[in-house]
Amino acid sequence: MEDQTIQITQSHSKKQKPNSEQLEFGRIFTDHMFIMDYTVEKGWYDPRIVPYQPITLDPAAMIFHYGQTVFEGLKAYKTKENKVLLFRPEMNMARLNLSNERLCIPRIDEDFVLKALIKLIEMEKDWIPTAEGTSLYIRPFIISTEPYLGVAASTSYKLMIILSPVGSYYKEGIHPVKIFVEREYVRAVAGGTGKAKTAGNYASSLKAQEVSEKQGYSQVLWLDGIEKRYIEEVGSMNIFFKINGEVVTPELNGSILAGVTRDSVISLLKYWGIPVSERKISIDEIYDSYKNGSLEEIFGTGTAAVISPVGELNWEGEKMDINNGETGPLSQKLYNTLTNLQNGTEPDPFDWTLEVK
Amino acid sequence: MEDQTIQITQSHSKKQKPNSEQLEFGRIFTDHMFIMDYTVEKGWYDPRIVPYQPITLDPAAMIFHYGQTVFEGLKAYKTKENKVLLFRPEMNMARLNLSNERLCIPRIDEDFVLKALIKLIEMEKDWIPTAEGTSLYIRPFIISTEPYLGVAASTSYKLMIILSPVGSYYKEGIHPVKIFVEREYVRAVAGGTGKAKTAGNYASSLKAQEVSEKQGYSQVLWLDGIEKRYIEEVGSMNIFFKINGEVVTPELNGSILAGVTRDSVISLLKYWGIPVSERKISIDEIYDSYKNGSLEEIFGTGTAAVISPVGELNWEGEKMDINNGETGPLSQKLYNTLTNLQNGTEPDPFDWTLEVK
Structure with missing residues (x-):
């Protein structure tokens, strides 16, 4: 070869x-x-x-x-x-x-x-x-x-x-999107194809997307297929939550995609000394952190949009306003840093970029 | 139109x-x-x-x-x-x-x-x-x-x-196949695309099929994606069990396909006065019925193979011989009747056939 x-x-x-x-x-x-x-x-x-x-x-x-x-x-x-x-x-x-x-x-x-x-x-x-x-x-x-x-x-x-x-995946550039927490449809389940980048995962996601768009939401938040309680992905992106100064993201459990932007965000946070952990996160925990005021930011990560801040989360009619519907400082900093690294505006301490000569 | x-x-x-x-x-x-x-x-x-x-x-x-x-x-x-x-x-x-x-x-x-x-x-x-x-x-x-x-x-x-x-889906015609009860991979889950006839369901099934073939099994028996306990389908067919004179098949729960042959078999059994029910069936129940001698026949149903008798079921190394590995009388009767109806050898009391003139 x-x-x-x-x-x-x-x-x-x-x-x-x-x-x-x-x-x-x-x-x-x-x-x-x-x-x-x-x-x-x-x-x-x-x-x-x-x-x-x-x-x-x-x-x-x-x-x-x-x-x-x-x-x-x-x-x-x-x-x-x-x-x-x-x-x-x-x-x-x-x-x-x-x-x-x-x-x-x-x-x-x-x-x-x-x-x-x-x-x-x-x-x-x-x-x-x-x-x-x-x-x-x-x-x-x-x-x-x-x-x-x-x-x-x-x-x-x-x-x-x-x-x-x-151009930007979202026509408006980086700006917070409204997300609907999906309870009926499931993207993937352990033992299925969720961790593979394959057509069927995307085909099966269209219906929930269609339903949520009719209600004014641009993406859905996927819960696990078994208990419909643990957070998996948002639309076709990985998802991160900043709660009380700590950043958390669902662990790679076999049903979510191991995103390159996800991995880069985790590395950047560690480099900056911001606490970050990969673990199971329930939607109840997110709701509780929203209610007690410790939920600071939510954002999706993916190659197409890079960082996509979440401005609202609708969970069974309960609307959670995230950071007053505005792009949070960490989301903005991650977006700026990642895009600057990607287009060579900032020095790359990670050796992530490869020059095509 | x-x-x-x-x-x-x-x-x-x-x-x-x-x-x-x-x-x-x-x-x-x-x-x-x-x-x-x-x-x-x-x-x-x-x-x-x-x-x-x-x-x-x-x-x-x-x-x-x-x-x-x-x-x-x-x-x-x-x-x-x-x-x-x-x-x-x-x-x-x-x-x-x-x-x-x-x-x-x-x-x-x-x-x-x-x-x-x-x-x-x-x-x-x-x-x-x-x-x-x-x-x-x-x-x-x-x-x-x-x-x-x-x-x-x-x-x-x-x-x-x-x-x-x-020709026949199986080169050998109607003959019992050996089936491996799948514990790792999952075909579909409630909220997914299991009840739709769409490519992703088949793509996701290939891996389990490959693994089971290496072990000498021609198809896998799919369990539900949540508890991995309830029976869903066999390969790309619906499945039936004859236990102590009664025929049972998994109910249409949203993650299995509503097969035309499945529906026809249920109608035929009712027409013949054989008890048949659609309900949840656990693999434990099948194992128990095997152990106490009441498991008489197992067969898959689908358009390609019509009726496909199961001669052996391997559940975590426990091999269950079904009807001594031979085609059971009910499987054979269903196969004969369905194929006779389909090719016009027998009168069709259900008005199922449509003549192309």
């Missing part, structure tokens, strides 16, 4: 690049993409960068029926000095293999796929937007392609990487 | 039909397929029957990332008199809409899609195999197609119907 050459086919008609100030999330794609195939006989083979183009699959391809697929999300940033930075990309490669393991998808060579990703970014570096809050979103994903209707692991796959210049 | 005309494009190069005696499950597809598109503006539109062909999608199409998709499975049979029969197809159409509701996919017009399915079967009736245990498997499915990386319901979809001449 290490020795495989990446074949490159240049696109002849370059697309017009979008206005950096008006970027949405995930709607525009660059001129090229990376693609690589797998069969049981050949392993991963034919790595290539080609013009961004539709893919053609048999209608019986297993991805359409049994959903055997995994993905990742990370970003490339351009610094003021025109350097291109990635943020902890080796964590995404490692997590892709953890997801593969759960979904019975063959392992990738993490170093090779990262090399391919870097090569693609090099070719597309003019697509990285530079306006405040913008970046180039990177989506590696693997789909099962065998045309077969039996329920079994596919014998063939495609790994692809596509790139999308993006 | 009702008034839409189905455009037909005939295939010019007809494929060779397979030998009826050597058919596998779900590997060969017929000459034509049905396809229909959806956008928010147009609703479902452009219903058409076209030559079976690959489909082309943007790499950012949401099906590849967030798995918003549903499907159905049913069969067409050819009688000795060359009539073509479908088995309770209106139940599949209704269930497709139940799945759509859970997955935030727009409803279909059940009558219209059934009409389209029948039209397709008419065109492909020469593909229906006639050897013992064979049929034409019908796979309607809907995929989300919007090229967008935000987590939200897609604004565009494709509904397709493809057809596959199939």
